[in-house]
Amino acid sequence: MACLLLAFCAVLLAFRDGLGHGAPQQQWLGDLLGLAGGAAWGLTTVVIRSTSLGRLSAEKLLFYQVAVSSLALPAVSLALGEQWVWAWSGFAAVSMALQIVVGAFASYLAWMWLLGHYPATRISVFVFVTPVFALLIGALWLGEAVTLNLVLAMALVAVGITLVNRRAVS
Numbered sequence: 001m002a003c004l005l006l007a008f009c010a011v012l013l014a015f016r017d018g019l020g021h022g023a024p025q026q027q028w029l030g031d032l033l034g035l036a037g038g039a040a041w042g043l044t045t046v047v048i049r050s051t052s053l054g055r056l057s058a059e060k061l062l063f064y065q066v067a068v069s070s071l072a073l074p075a076v077s078l079a080l081g082e083q084w085v086w087a088w089s090g091f092a093a094v095s096m097a098l099q100i101v102v103g104a105f106a107s108y109l110a111w112m113w114l115l116g117h118y119p120a121t122r123i124s125v126f127v128f129v130t131p132v133f134a135l136l137i138g139a140l141w142l143g144e145a146v147t148l149n150l151v152l153a154m155a156l157v158a159v160g161i162t163l164v165n166r167r168a169v170s
Helices: 002-019 027-050 058-079 090-117 120-142 148-169
Strands: none
Touching: 002 120, 002 148, 027 090, 027 120, 058 090, 090 120, 120 148
C-alpha cells in the first residue's frame, strides 16, 4: 500500500507545477479532468477484469471501446454546445494523428493485452506512469520546460512500480 501511495504522491508532484504561480487560471480544471480520466480508466479495468469482457481478444475489446466512444463523444460535444473547428494547422493534424495512433491505438491495445495475460494487481501500478509521461511528452512536444518536479515525479513513480512488483513476486 505504501508503494502505491508513493506513486500517487509522485503524480501529485508532477501536477504541482500547474498549481503554482504563473499558471493559467483554469489549468487546475484540466488537471482535474486528467485525474478523472485516470479514475475512469481504472473503473474500465475493473469492469473488464470482473466481467466476461476479460475473455475477449485485446483487438476486439479495443474496437468496441473506440466504436462506442466514436458515437458517444460527438453527441456529448454537441450537447455541451462546443464549437467544432474544421480548419486545422499542420501541427494540429500531426498532434491528432499521434494521439490516435500512439495514445488511442497502440497504448490501449498493449494495455488490453496485458489485462488478458497478467493479474490486474501486478499491472495496475503502471497506470501511474500515464499522467507523468503525458506531461513529459506534452512538454517536449509543445516546447515547454521539463521541470525538476516532473523529473522527480518520474523517479518516484519508477520507485513505486519497482517496489510493488518486487512485493508481488516475493
